[in-house]
Amino acid sequence: MSRYALGLDYGTNSCRSLLVDLDNGEELGSAVFPYPSGQMGILTDPSDPHVARQNPQDYLDGMVAIVRGALEQASERRPGFAANDVIGLGIDTTGSTPIPVDAAGTPLALKPEFRDNLNAYVWLWKDHTAYAEAAAITEKAAAMRPEYLAACGGIYSSEWWWSKIWRCSKVDPAVFAAAHSWVEHCDWLPAVLTGHTRPDLVKRSICAAGHKAMFAASWGGLPDTKFLASLDPALADLRGRLYDSAEPSDVSAGTLTAEWSERLGLPEGISVAVGAFDAHMGAVGAGVKPGTLVKILGTSTCDITVLPNAVELGAVPGVCGVVDGSVLPGHYGIEAGQSAVGDIFLWFVNNLVPDSYGRTIDEKFVEMERRLAVMKPGESGLLALDWNNGNRTVLVDVQLTGLILGQTLHTSAHEIYRALIEATAFGALTIVNRMEEYGITISQIVNTGGLAVKNATLMQIYADVLGRPLRVAASDQTCALGAALFGAASGGTVRLEEVQETCCRLREIEYVPIPKNQAIYAELFALYSQVHDAFGKNGSVELGRVMKELLRIRAAAQK
């Protein structure tokens, strides 16, 4: 008899499902649902580019579509497939993506009186309105509770839980007052499916609670009342209506209700795993283990590895999450990332690439990649910073912006595109260097996400810049795969390590660094680091040679 699990992956612009055979790793069905609200699923405010909200109704509508879609495909592909053999369901989402809810656990956005108020909607991870609050939390924690900061890399981010909730209390007291509690997107959906939406019943994800809500068993869960009151008495008051415990995703959030069983076409009573953030489940789906760094290359990136929690590990400055059990049970999850990677490329092609490259966005990408693939490192004379959406690791500063230098009167769009790819690679190397400096061994890098699968030129540039061979996870859907594996494990009948071993494979292709390119990128990375430190840190830096060095490297490359 077959055993299947279903994983649901809620991304920034769409959600998607994956149905996997736990006994051989075969992927039998997968469906996508683009969120219908806003611009590609994101509700924006023309007067403030920091605003990014979502509509919770999109999540519910998408759930039905993608589960039923996956089941239908499985039935077509495998005669005799039975939905009754699905033994568990797991869900991952973006995060920190908090939702204000009423006492019954209903998102305020779904109530008629808040329909027109963006502050009552879901505060998507990439919402950066709370940068002032994040800075104030960092300052206060540095003075009062340095241990909180140490756990999140030294700087609290505007993308995280408390920054956003505090921001809401300041800019929209009515929404804040109407919110009996707040739940993470990844906690809300399992609660819906298991019928436990009342805030005190919601099982909270340790992955989401971890550094993003400053939750740790060692200091008694969430930040203490005194600390929160020092920020805002309203936050201290809210604390009692939040939570005291949080669970890893091999724990069950409950069982599927009859109502949702019927809506989804899945067996009633199967286990729904505690939710987690996409990157964490994606790392599991890509086969993360000690010594393996998983890079999830998408609109933004996450770089995740684990260390057995028996190991002594100090704080890693600028690395935002080191949380026990947040990725794999029994291990510290170590999380870093870049705030924008694919998003930078998409911004560039949407805004600055003429139609001589093609009429559609896709055509433009294809033509630019064709042209940049034949370029040599250093040949353009360009250097860029990857900060169009701030810098998550190692500077942890959203008040940073993009930079491109080295332009002449001959610089063309595909040259800048290549410089932007290189900038993100230099950012990735900065993260790897920081981890290794603090004793985290990286013996293998496994990549996943759209860019890893689709963009061979980018992968070769990354290999050349990182100076290591790069592998790519076999599954196109490592986040949903990880969620499915957790769904299975949460039922208690299979072990996570066992299904991870069966289902998580690598593609055959290996991107091996080319020594000649490595040498040029070492020179360019030194210049990147100078400009990075000059604009990203305090203190004096000499930059008078940067443009001249780029011209020298260009002249050498053109020979």
Place this chain on the structure above:
Amino acid sequence: MSRYALGLDYGTNSCRSLLVDLDNGEELGSAVFPYPSGQMGILTDPSDPHVARQNPQDYLDGMVAIVRGALEQASERRPGFAANDVIGLGIDTTGSTPIPVDAAGTPLALKPEFRDNLNAYVWLWKDHTAYAEAAAITEKAAAMRPEYLAACGGIYSSEWWWSKIWRCSKVDPAVFAAAHSWVEHCDWLPAVLTGHTRPDLVKRSICAAGHKAMFAASWGGLPDTKFLASLDPALADLRGRLYDSAEPSDVSAGTLTAEWSERLGLPEGISVAVGAFDAHMGAVGAGVKPGTLVKILGTSTCDITVLPNAVELGAVPGVCGVVDGSVLPGHYGIEAGQSAVGDIFLWFVNNLVPDSYGRTIDEKFVEMERRLAVMKPGESGLLALDWNNGNRTVLVDVQLTGLILGQTLHTSAHEIYRALIEATAFGALTIVNRMEEYGITISQIVNTGGLAVKNATLMQIYADVLGRPLRVAASDQTCALGAALFGAASGGTVRLEEVQETCCRLREIEYVPIPKNQAIYAELFALYSQVHDAFGKNGSVELGRVMKELLRIRAAAQK
């Protein structure tokens, strides 16, 4: 009886004529001839973006077309117009634009054996291949002949005479050996028209000789043999086949030959003025006088003023030309400039503006200007450097490149276009500040050139950044007008000041600084100066606040 003069203006991509009535300033005819060779008249080398050459045949073909075109128009516009009433002809060209010629004065490029060799063609002003030679000349002059350097702002440029000729001797000894002498483009054309092309007969322009060929009466003309030999014995050897004297343009280069009289349809024997560089004649056509700075806003810019030569004036660091008589007889000509202004905008729209702004370059410019005209200063959060073609004043360094910073994931093309305009305005202010620091009073700024006439938004930004009211010269063709006035004056029957008073007028429009904008631009200029000095000079600079200040200014502007 009417008196007319004809001015011919040889630009980077085309040449054009202007026929003016000397008694009332009326412009009666004007024709344009785009150079047919290369890309918009420029011969380039795909393997080296620094190469920019021209075909001398284009100049001759253009001469006939634009003179006859102007005369035909005058005949149509004014019944009774007679070409016989043209009393003089003046010519301005780009520079330093040297041409290798044989012993008869024939450009090598016109000889069959050199037809396929770019080094035998005209070395256009914007050719930057000789940057290493320029640096070596600067270094050697600093050690041996500091007075040479003082006269050209402290740094010798790759755009100038000796850098290019020396470069040719290194990279193409065959061309160098075949060149009996070298002539400036502005000296060659009057020589052709007056039949004096033999190098020892060519009347040389003091404006071209001035700082660009390091010519000064005070040290006996061109640089001495010992100095040249210290660079390259071949240059010392060439010196004797160049020239010992140079003249201002109110001097006649000779009279029009019968052959050219027939080809052009002009009276035989009229005076042809000694040539000069476009910017210098343009400044005269725009009404330059002590206290008036003329800004010629085109693909690059020139900023020119004059001081009576009775005044004591020391060296002005980074201001490239202070030459007695180079602009107006009896005055020091003071010349500064930006290596690319319109060229930066053209580069941007050619390479980085999508067709959502329009299908043609012109449509794109129009749409971008429509959108940026409603933006507030500081609103984009962007800051750029105007160095895509290096920096002429005050850094005098071609080994500098462009820079744009402040990009988010929302930055659009017209915002960057505005930032590029602002960058050129900040570069312009840097020049004005430097002149004033060294005692050159500027009580009026008169603008001319395509951008001054066509781009009202740019002019308002310039007024806001410069903090002064800006006027625009009435003529669309100030360079050709200045050339015509010199042509008239060179005949000896009219005085230059007199015809300048009659013919050089201002448009009614005055661009007055808006105090609110001025205040924001003062903040942005401080940031520009920080980045300018960080990348353009040696020494340490703190830049860690730049991006945050831009975000603060943006937030304030958006309120």
